[in-house]
Amino acid sequence: MIEEKYGISMGLGAIVDAEDFKPWLHDARINGEIKDFYWGRYRRLLGLKGLPKSVIDGTDEVTYRVLDRLGNPNNLNPWSRRGMVVGHVQSGKTANYTGLICKAADAGYRLIVVIAGIHNNLRNQTQARIDEGFIGRDTGRLAHANKAQRQKIIGVGQFDQREFPVSLTNTLRDFNKATATTFTAQLSQINVPVVLVIKKNSSTLKNLLEWLKEHSVHQSTQMVSQPMLLIDDEADNASINTAYQRDEVTRINSQIRELLSLFHRSCYVGYTATPFANIFIDPDTDDEALKQDLFPRDFIIGLDAPSNYFGAQKIFLDARDQHIRLIDDNEDVMPMKHKIDHSVDVIPGSLVEAVRAFIVARAIRNARGQQADHASMLVNASRFTDVQGRIRSRIADMVAHIRDAVAVDAGKGPAALRNPEIAALHATWKREFADAEGADWPSVQARLHEVLVAARVVEVNASKRAQALDYDHVGEHGITVVAVGGFSLSRGLTLEGLTVSYFLRNSMMYDTLMQMGRWFGYRPGYEDLCRVWMPADGVGWYAHIHEAMDDLQIQLKRMELAKATPAQFGLAVRSHPEALIVTARNKMGTGKELPVKVGLAENLIETTRIVLDHVQLDANLRAGDDLLNSAASMGVSRSERPRGYLLSGVDVELIKDFLRRYRTEPGLRPANPLTDPKLINDYIDARAADELAKWDVFIASSTRKDMTPLHFAGLDIVPYELSVDPDMARGDVLAFSGASRRIGSAEDETEGLTATQIADAREAFRLSRPDQKLPKTVNPRIYRQVPGRRPLLILRLVKPKLDDPVMPLGVLAWGLSFPSSRIGGGTVEYVVNTIRMREMFGEEEIEQEALGDPE
Template sequence: MTDQLDMLDNMVSQGLADSARRTPEGIRKLIASVRQAPIFPGVTDDDAEMLAREIEERIGVSMGLGATVDANDFEPWLERIRPEIESGSDPWYYWSRYKKLLFKKKFPQDVIYGTDQVTDTILGRLGNPREKRSWDRKGMVVGHVQSGKTANYTGLVCKAADAGYRLIIVIAGIHSNLRNQTQGRIDEGFIGRDTGRLAQMGTREKPKLIGVAEFDDRFTPVSLTNTIKDFNKTTATSNTSQIASYAVPVVLVIKKNTHTLRNLTEWLREHSANHSSEMVDQPMLLIDDEADNASINVKYGKNEVSRINGQIRELLGLFRRSCYVGYTATPFANIFIDPEQDEAMEAEDLFPRDFIIGLDAPNNYFGPRKVFLDGMPDEEEPLYLRNIIDNEDVLPIRHKIDDDLVSVPPSMIEALRAFLVARTIRDLRGQREQHASMLVNASRFTRMQGLIRNRLQEALDTIRVSIRVNASLGERGIRDPEIAALRNIWAAEFYEAWPDWSEIQAQMLSSIGAAKVVEVNSRVNDLDYSAAGERGLTVIAVGGFSLSRGLTLEGLTVSYFLRNSMMYDTLMQMGRWFGYRGNYEDLCRIWMPPQAIGWYAHIAEATEELHEELRRMQRDKATPLQFGLAVRSHPSSLLVTARNKLGSGEKHVKVGLSNGYVETHKLINAPAVLESNRSAARAFASALREDGHDLIDDKRENGGFLLRDVDVSRIDDFLLRFRNARESIGTTIEPLRRYINQRVNDELDKWDVFFASVKDNEANRDILGWPIGPARRSIGVENLKDGILSVSGSRARVASRGVEKISVAPHDVASAEADFMTSHGLKNSSKTNFPDHIYRGVRKKPLLVLFLLSVKLPDKTEHRERYEELLPKEPVVAFGISFPHSSRPDEKVEYVMNTTMLRELFGEEDQDEDLEMVDV
């Protein structure tokens, strides 16, 4: 049956090459026409309609071409040699095979064409492999977490081989399971052989053709690694006779650790010594996946470099012609930030001095914006996110390695039930052959991960027994508490996805009968999707750091994430839930603590801003160095800088506030401090009244009152009196005032001031002397215990969405929105959630937003009475500032942080116990 549907899909997809047919009606007419053939007896009307919807969704997917920032000395070469490549007997041989594979795997047509164009752009920035003089090139490709970076660099590998590169090295993360997974992708997309099976059977059997080799199995590349084993000198030496001829490309997929890199470098030296200079004369491409992890230079003060950074540089140094391309999803990676002085940045040996390319994700990408920004309205419950607020008594975030675990938080069992119901709905939608996974990342200790696995297995077994015994009883089966709990989850989460519970209950035994809980860490890895038969796996994967970088969980539907790291790269890479969720995106759910939700939302916005910055710099013909400096001086770099500089004593971080937004998302929860800040706000309001400003109806904007052309001296007086929490680093008062005072006579002399006010709650006239209605905001319980009011809730922002649009001229708003839609390939403005930073980019004057906040605890807070007494009884004062572009963006202000403060704010480096040791 599956074969018939696949054949029908392929035939219809080919017929849709005529764009005139690519309408809902055209798709269905074509399916009906093709179905008349006698080779489709098993395809029902329901099957045909499901296929029509899948094709409809697929052809609606598009992908932008991203942005490219080149160095000043860039010289195009690809178009010059293209005729030479295309006049050969097998033009673009490796890419042609890979392109066919993408079509077979049902990649959307426009995404395949987009990948073709983007990989051409990247290839054209590498060194010309046909150029005999010495050269070296270094670049970076900035993508998105789980968005298809591996597919992109596999395409680049294919094209590089077609262009003339004969040695290609892929460094694939620091874990064996990730290296093995990447090797499998290269096997399928470039080599065309199952290298693991080939290594096991040797020459006894004919090798199994996979992936691209099913289209053409000539010119098979030589692989010195396989899916079972990393680089090994003995294995490599036995293949030397094949390598010496260089008739075909040689490829290695290696793990990023010092042992492997040392062995490879030594072997290459030995090979070079034994065979003249043949090896080092070959053009070499090195792709560094997760380039921000372990590759960067993190030593300070003694001109030292981290060991892996040095080994990568040493490896590149063996070749007369080499190209380094780092792939990363975290543009805040410290590769941009580490150099102590701006002028030292360009001298960094792995700094992408030649090019930086930003990849656009296809529009069906289930990414940070969709989860943490678009999916999180200010007042309503987020679409995909659920809070973990019941863990502290049984599994606190800061637990110890030898803690016991008698039970797991009720929310974890709730997430498990949601996953089992979602799996069943996916089966009812015809996705029985597809994998379905649940992620549980709740501890950095392998011992605790094992205990969590055991507790979840017990819960799964209990649910399965109830389903086996009582699910067939129909309505009477709901008397079983476990089935009743599953039905409650369905009613709360998935009623709209599948309105008939009776069908779910009847299907559930078949859907979850083979479900299993597995561990994934350095101690054990039971995750093996290749072991599945006709039915896809249903698996709950429990792990820590091993689940946090690069590893793809197939069909990930439900995630349970109990971590609170504030580091950008760590958090975003832990986001395994990002990716593509064809026909089950509406079933995806993510459980995490409110504070972590807030950090993700913040990081999503900051990362999006940097992709926009790449687009702007492409338009302005800026250089990679200028982009690196922009990343380094972004206000959010304060958080990035902290992690690798804890040991450096007092740290001075220069930050540019041009085109920046800062707000007091954390406040000191001490009555005297809160009253002092209210007093500062009252004095501010009083001074504005003296200047002739007043809150009258014609000053009302959506969400409050706007006062224009306020003198900067009033802003400075308010900031001087405001007592900031050191935990709110971006609003540290001294650097803010210093930045403003440097521009007091020109750019920042006149301000717009917005008093945020909830119209239905204007009952606090006595606080500021004006009828300001406080907004309600939820407060994070964990910080409350430490004497800090920390905004939690949907976006962990004090400001509501759209606040930076306030006071911007309507024509500038229209221009900013039009530019955003054009650069993202969007067509319907009414369905677009525009990010605030686009309005900041066209702002002419700075904007100070003053908030009165009535704070509350999150719904369903455990031990509510314990925390209620810690909440302030009166509204508290907070502020935000939106700075316009400065005519002097290179002038920065300095923030000073000492080691003790950094440790208190961010904790120790979030390294897991399950980090693998160096292989021997």
């Protein structure tokens, strides 16, 4: 069995419930009120697809838990439920909510609405999956077939054809009032479930609302009597109330709420991998005009990814060197920021290399016997569809040249290497895959012809040139495709067999970046071949975001144990120190003075953006020097460590004095609000007499042998050479490590702990993940949770890595690692407008999926 061979398992995740939660499903099953028709079919389909029994059982259990938190369809009293399911990007959320749909139908739900992506291809893809996993018929074929052809049975329909659900949408067409009206009976008179998969579009929602009011509503109550389940896929995208005033709601948000309000009994379940925006929904928005917003007031459920999930931990932390390749050659030919009329005469050498790697990786997969499986490459390098078209043309030209060369010379054995194109493929194989299993060059060369004959280069966007990604083909050979696109490739769309990704985008919002991670998912039998090309800044950001997402799941589990409510969880997330940047600006409500309640417990704050003012930089060095000298004069012990020096038991007043004198910029308000002296001082002052009275101070020193030590506070300290953003440096700002805002490493935070404490923390982390192996790089939060640990100030001399004679040799940067706290955080007022947000975190991109104004 696959389970026995690969040891794949899936945990059940955490659940945070409202105080009034009352289980109903257990009794309903015992009383025979729940059928097993739709779920039974779907379970068999999952097994037929080769999913391990443990994963199917996990899906069974978690969908049971979700259904139990929805309203009981046999309860005829009015009710409404709001919940959220938090998964991982490309980890199987669609499969999960398909299982939930099946179980809801078995329980008695008769109207099920799935709101899919904001683009047609995402909606169509979701419809196809619902066809296969719930309906059992190809709705696209059904829409245009004659009576003799109507029974196009697929998926679950192969097992039992007694009760086909009615679908008012199909794989070819979104909801249409005229088509739906052919179902003349009211919904209350239909004995099988009715399902709609609609695009997240205000016109579509308007049509659905009008149709329901015209044909399916009891005039006396203006409510549909049947229980309704609404599943909002990618719930953080376009569903959030983004208007600046509470009484001004966005159309889609308003329409979703109106749709729910039409029913006596309704459930809303938002599925997302990036829940930050949902947490910012105001839970107090509840009046007659606005109805109730979509805040998940009743439950929040975290989905654990199966152990074979190929996610950020593996890609950006555990095996970064294996999977990540850096893009550093694009600015001259394909700059990160470009206009809509940007010409693409040539493509960067890194993109050429990525395409060659995809061709070779596909050949290796074929040699491994995977030729019937699909293989895809993602190219996401521009937000403009016109530029995407030009990139596609250049890649298509390149693939055509390779195809011609392979057709002529690939069959000539070793002599084929005289052909420059084949020689280039061989060089790529040698760099990337020479040590891969079953990847000897003769085997690869023998497969090149079949790879190139099948390879297609397509656009996936909103242009007329775009082609649908059709993975339904089943035959001797799977699809081999290079998909070039933008936003469509950034959210929701699944690229089957994704092997190589080329990602050249500039977004700094958590949700946008994580959703762009189409390379996450499952890669059975070819995980070792997967490669991701991206700029160095992006690598740092993804590692940082993974830690934030991990924090969120850990916090969810801790709040489950504490029996916290969703409202309390929302407040906890909003008080996370990353709260100002976790989601796009327009989802945060206001551009005026924004009161932000920030709690620093169990968090690390670092200075990574410092204005290049030499007077202030010198003053910062003196502040650090005085701190260490003052501590020494007070008898504080200092010990030499493998990576620097540790001072133990430094008085909090010395720490506060250092932070008062240190400035990230000449003015009083730093670019990064997390390093605001007022915020930090308020937090420390509230704990100075107890939890934060004594500190550890670690002076980090690089272990590189080729760096010249610098004299600092009587010590010889080897500086860390870190990259800086050259554009910001030209504007007199040192932005270390690009956008990731991390200058240290997880191991820094072990300083001040004993070997036993470190081992115990890692063991506790392992026990919190019983179904997963302990990753090579653990979340450093575990070290902040060690009972009784002191707060830690990390001082680090940084040498800006930039060819500029005016760059200082050593800049003092700091990090503050705060332990757990029993005291709540304070409130700090920030003036956060569009200009300020741009200064702090860069420009948030707006996708141009159609012709529009240049940037």
